[in-house]
Amino acid sequence: MTAAGTPSGVPGSLAERQARLVAALVAGAAPPPGFAPAPLAAARAALLRKRAGEVARHWPLLAAGLGPRWSATFAEWAADRPSRGGLRDGWDLARTLHDHGTLPPLGTRELAVREATFRYDGERPPRRRRLPAITRTGTTFALQLASRVLLVKGRAPF
Amino acid sequence: MTGPDGVGIGWRPEIAGFVAELPGLRFVEVIAEAVPAAGPPPDGLTELRKRGVAVVPHGVRLSLGGTEPVEPARVAHLAAVAELVAAPLVSEHIAFVRAGGLEAGHLLPLPRTREAVDVVCANVARAQAELSVPLALEPIAALFDWPDDELDEAAFLAEILDRTGALLLLDIANVYANARNRGTDPVALLDALPLERIAYLHIAGGAEQGGFYHDTHTDPVPAAVLDLLAQLCARHRPPAVLLERDGHYPPAADLRAELDAVAHAAGLPVVT
Numbered sequence: 536m537t538a539a540g541t542p543s544g545v546p547g548s549l550a551e552r553q554a555r556l557v558a559a560l561v562a563g564a565a566p567p568p569g570f571a572p573a574p575l576a577a578a579r580a581a582l583l584r585k586r587a588g589e590v591a592r593h594w595p596l597l598a599a600g601l602g603p604r605w606s607a608t609f610a611e612w613a614a615d616r617p618s619r620g621g622l623r624d625g626w627d628l629a630r631t632l633h634d635h636g637t638l639p640p641l642g643t644r645e646l647a648v649r650e651a652t653f654r655y656d657g658e659r660p661p662r663r664r665r666l667p668a669i670t671r672t673g674t675t676f677a678l679q680l681a682s683r684v685l686l687v688k689g690r691a692p693f
Numbered sequence: 694m695t696g697p698d699g700v701g702i703g704w705r706p707e708i709a710g711f712v713a714e715l716p717g718l719r720f721v722e723v724i725a726e727a728v729p730a731a732g733p734p735p736d737g738l739t740e741l742r743k744r745g746v747a748v749v750p751h752g753v754r755l756s757l758g759g760t761e762p763v764e765p766a767r768v769a770h771l772a773a774v775a776e777l778v779a780a781p782l783v784s785e786h787i788a789f790v791r792a793g794g795l796e797a798g799h800l801l802p803l804p805r806t807r808e809a810v811d812v813v814c815a816n817v818a819r820a821q822a823e824l825s826v827p828l829a830l831e832p833i834a835a836l837f838d839w840p841d842d843e844l845d846e847a848a849f850l851a852e853i854l855d856r857t858g859a860l861l862l863l864d865i866a867n868v869y870a871n872a873r874n875r876g877t878d879p880v881a882l883l884d885a886l887p888l889e890r891i892a893y894l895h896i897a898g899g900a901e902q903g904g905f906y907h908d909t910h911t912d913p914v915p916a917a918v919l920d921l922l923a924q925l926c927a928r929h930r931p932p933a934v935l936l937e938r939d940g941h942y943p944p945a946a947d948l949r950a951e952l953d954a955v956a957h958a959a960g961l962p963v964v965t
Contacts, residue, residue: 549808550760553801554793561795569840574874577905578836582799588940617795 563615583610586618594625600641608632626655633673643675648684651677696720696781697749697893697933700956700964704748708938709737711945715952717964718746720893722935723774725750725783730773738778748778749893751785755820757830758789758803763816768823775826782892784829784862785820787813787853804839805849810856817857829860829892834867834908836874846871847885854890861887864895865925865934869918870908883925893933896922896955910939914951919958926959934959 547555547567558564560579566572587609591598598605612628619627629646632638638646650670655661667680678685697720704712704721712721721741728734728750738748752771755763775783788800803809821828832850844852854861863886872879896919898912914936922934936955938948949965956963 548760549804549806549812550792552804553760553789554795556801557792557795557797560797560801570837571840574837574905577903580903581836581907582797586798618798 561617580610583613586613586621586624589621590625590628593621594629594642594645596645597625597629597639597642600639600645622661623655626661627657630657638673643672644686647672647675647677647686651679651684652682697747697935699933700952700959700961701749701893701933701935702952703751703935703937703939704738704741705939706735706737707940708942708948709735711948713737713740715964717962718744719964720747720749720933720935722749722751722784722937723778725752725771725774726754728774728777730770730777732777734778742778747781750774750778750780750783752783753786753800754790755785755816756788756790757785757816757820758787758801758809758813759792759816760789760812763819765819765823768820771820772823772825775824780826782827782829782860783824784831784892786831786833787850788833800833800835802833802835802838805842805844805846806839807843807852810844810849810852813853814856817853817859821857821859827860827892828857829862830854830857831862831864831895832867834864834870836905836907838875845885846882851887854887860892861890862893862895863888863891863925863931864897864908865922866895866897866899866908866914866918869915869921870899870906873906879921880924883921883928888925888929888931891929891931893935894922894925894931894959895935895937897937898951910937911941913943913947914954919954922955923958923960930960934961 552567555567559566560582566575587606590609601608609628612631618624626649629638629642633646650672651668652664653661654664664679670677674689676687699719701720701722702712704723723738742748750771755767757763771783786800789803790797790800830853868879868882872882896914897908897910898914899906899908900912934955936952952965953963
């Protein structure tokens with residue numbers, strides 16, 4: 536045993552090193568010492584691709600609207616954000632793009648329907664709205680009644 | 694209940710109709726976390742069970758290699774799903790998937806150290822205590838290694854299998870991927886593994902990207918992987934081999950052809 540307490544002479548317990556490795560792979564942290572950089576970078580990229588696929592299944596119009604830019608857009612946004620699941624990751628990304636004015640029309644429609652159908656505060660898991668709702672996503676208004684959503688663009692219809 | 698037998702396929706909702714129409718099918722796998730513990734199982738699985746097709750729950754989120762004790766609720770779920778589908782056995786991975794409160798979102802490798810062997814064996818024992826059926830352990834495909842390996846892959850696996858009494862679920866595509874990405878000989882690993890401990894095999898497709906071979910499960914099975922399957926079965930033919938496909942599903946004819954290619958390479962009856 537070394538002074539650091541590991542049988543293999545590498546600093547830190549296995550628990551600490553596993554935590555550092557996961558943080559490096561999904562939260563943008565520095566990798567734990569000793570790992571070859573290129574294979575670790577490849578693993579990080581593969582995890583982001585897998586995550587992008589999961590988000591695209593929850594948000595097909597968002598992904599389709601971004602087209603060839605989807606993978607890079609998602610990877611840039613997600614690189615230092617651990618996953619909160621495909622539904623919430625896509626939601627958070629759509630809101631971010633909307634705030635930056637870069638959400639494509641298809642993504643805006645998908646976000647508007649979701650905002651009208653679910654209540655999501657960005658912190659807790661989304662919950663389905665049980666009451667009728669009128670929500671606004673930019674200039675897109677959504678009227679939701681019994682889980683059916685009518686979208687109107689341009690001005691408030693009511 | 695018979696164990697895995699012949700050529701099987703990973704049951705996924707997207708290909709449930711295709712799987713239901715395979716006349717010679719004897720076993721499938723289902724992702725354990727995708728089945729509600731309280732049931733009922735998906736209709737397609739229930740129909741297969743009525744035909745006598747064995748269903749093997751395949752866990753992906755137990756994190757048997759995590760330094761925290763495996764979560765009792767996750768083990769209870771796996772055990773409940775095994776009961777629900779009257780499974781002959783269940784399987785999980787030699788890997789960890791979360792640490793420090795973060796989910797990795799995929800299976801991550803362990804250092805091949807005695808400390809890691811101890812961690813895995815303790816968690817496997819915890820799981821086995823709650824399971825009413827045998828557990829098979831699957832070594833994963835990993836793009837990177839830890840810097841402090843003390844054992845080689847074969848010794849690492851043998852130590853875990855000997856100490857836990859678990860069966861081996863060998864993924865021949867993982868063997869191929871790991872060897873290709875490290876420039877090592879996959880056949881040498883096959884010669885060093887306890888092949889008689891294999892409950893069944895996995896096989897899947899992959900693709901080269903960024904200088905690495907990725908075990909994607911969304912691409913066709915390369916000829917080199919089928920060759921490796923044939924070389925394994927020439928040494929010792931396990932009772933079953935299962936094709937894993939997890940997206941970008943090809944036309945039915947292509948998937949049937951792939952199942953046939955697997956059967957031919959393994960020397961097992963075709964199921965299509």
